[in-house]
Structures are given as C-alpha cells and as structure tokens.
Amino acid sequence: MKLLMMAACAGLTLNTAAAQEMSYGHAEYLNSCAVCHGVDGTGDGPLRDLLIRRPADLTQLSERNGGTFPYSRVFATIDGRYAVPSHGNREMPVWGRLFLEDDAKNYGPSGGEVVTTERIHNLAGYIETLQH
Template identity: 75%
Template sequence: MKQLAAILLLEFATHAAAGERMSYGEAEYLNSCAVCHGVEGKGDGPLSDLLVKRPADLTSISKRNGGTFPYARMFAVIDGRYAVPSHGEREMPVWGRQFLEDDKQLYGPAGGEIVTTERIHELAGYVQSLQR
C-alpha cells in the first residue's frame, strides 16, 4: 500500500509541478480508480495483476461503443447501486454506496446523496475526457 500511495503522490506532484490545475474528476479518479485502471486509464494499475479479471481500458469506451461515449451507462457502472443481477457479478467496488457512507457523515442523508451524485458525475466526465 505504501508503494501505491507513493505512485499516486508522485502523479499528483507531477501535475502540480507542471502548473496544471487538476479537475475534481481527475483527483477522484486518481484517488479511487487509478489503483486498478491505471493513471492513464488503460487498465494497468498497480493492483491490476492481482485481480481475477483485468480492469477495463477506459480510454477506448467510445471506440467500443461505435464512437459515442455512453455517459449514462458509465455513470450507472461507476455508481453500481442499481446493478441488474442478470448482468452477472460486479468486478469493481460499488462506489455509490461507498461514497454515500462517507458523504452522509459529512453532509447528512440528503446532502450526502447530492455530493455522492456529483462525485460520480465528476468521475464519469473525467473518464469521458480519457477517450482516444
């Protein structure tokens, strides 16, 4: 875990050193997703080799979807709280539930849901920006 934290801290420092302002979506991605999907979203994160199924290459979602980014579907996949059981087992964390637990403590039940929804929108938007 220390290596992972060092890798992500180095990535954050690289952006800061370059004078770039990191978006909320990018910060959330680096904090929650990069460990599996990789810093560039190619499915090559530090934990990817430890997983049963390799994480998706997030940079080619639009390509795999006929050139269109499926924003609503991406939002639903990240959220994960409303999964369809017939679609099989979920490989990644249910971020909607995990974020909500954290956010409810800070903002209360209604505020927690609003903040959780915004976090997921930020992530979906950032993943959209990764498309090649």
C-alpha cells in the same frame, strides 16, 4: 542555504499550481480508480494482476460504442447501486455506496446523496476526457 530554500519553495509553488489545475474528476479518478485502471486509464494499474478480470481500458469506451461516449452507462457502472443481479458479480467496488457512507456523515442523508452523485458525474466526465 537560501538558494536551496528558494528552489524548494519554487517546486512547492509548481506542485500547488498543478494541483489547483486538476479537476475534481481527475483527483477522484487518481484517488479511487487508478489503482486498478491505471493513471492513464488503459487498465494497467498496480492491482490489475490481483483481479480475476483485467480492468477495462477506459480510453476505448467511445470507440467500442460507435464513436459516442456512453456517459449514462459509465455513470451507472461507477455508481453500481442499481446493478441487475442477473448480470453477474462485479469486482469493481460499488462506488455509489462507498462514497455515500462518507458523504452522508459529512452532509446528512439528502446532502450526501447530492455530493455522491456529483462525485460520480465528475468521474464520468473525467473518463470522457481519456477517450482516444
């Protein structure tokens, strides 16, 4: 029994250590994006078949942009609050609005905007690490 408890604690330590090494952007991605874009960002999340358009393969953004990661465009796409209506509807949630609802409750309107912006920066930075 003591050996079993030690093994369980060792596993917990490993999981805790792995969680501590995960960036905020990675955690936010897994929480908010992976269900559609997949854990590895290739667009194969479990909800992909329920969507009208297949989610983007986020690992190819730099390649499709001449070898440069389109950070500002990725940030704006995630945020979504400043979309141009004439560009059509989007299936992707407007994360800027959704994040701000909770962040403003926790940090007030101004603080909420700062936290929301940082969350989106963390996501865009993490997506940049997914590039092939």
